[in-house]
Amino acid sequence: MVRSVLVVANQTATAPELIEVLKELAGREATKFTLVVPGTPHGDEHLPPEQRLAEALEELRGHGLEVAGHVGSHDPVDAVCDEWRQGVHHEVIVSTLPLSSSKWLSGGLPDRVAQMTGAPVTHVVARPGARLGG
DSSP states (O other): OOEEEEEEOSTTTTOHHHHHHHHHHHHHSOEEEEEEEEOOOTTOOSOOHHHHHHHHHHHHHHTTOEEEEEEEOSSHHHHHHHHHTTOOOSEEEEEEOOGGGOHHHHTTHHHHHHHHHOSOEEEEEOOOOOOTTO
């Protein structure tokens, strides 16, 4: 049986801390990952979510991970809900910036995801991932 893990990340989607957790899980048992990058409201001056997703998928696959992904709702809770409803995941990984700079943590995202899904939730605190080629 292949374990299916839902990963929600944005600025930390290519962070070494997240990659290490994913590699550790994949090393224990056959695991496939679904990365959801929440969309951002128009006018966001950061990297567009579609580009962040493409770079993250390339980086994660470069580490030998089986990963698919898509851009989800701009609200990370809704993004997780939309993906979770498909009923194919066994657990969730929420990757955030540290508390001092994370809007997701100030909104209690890991706890909200755990309550919403009833699944094991791993919270990874990471620094923003490096952009490929830069």
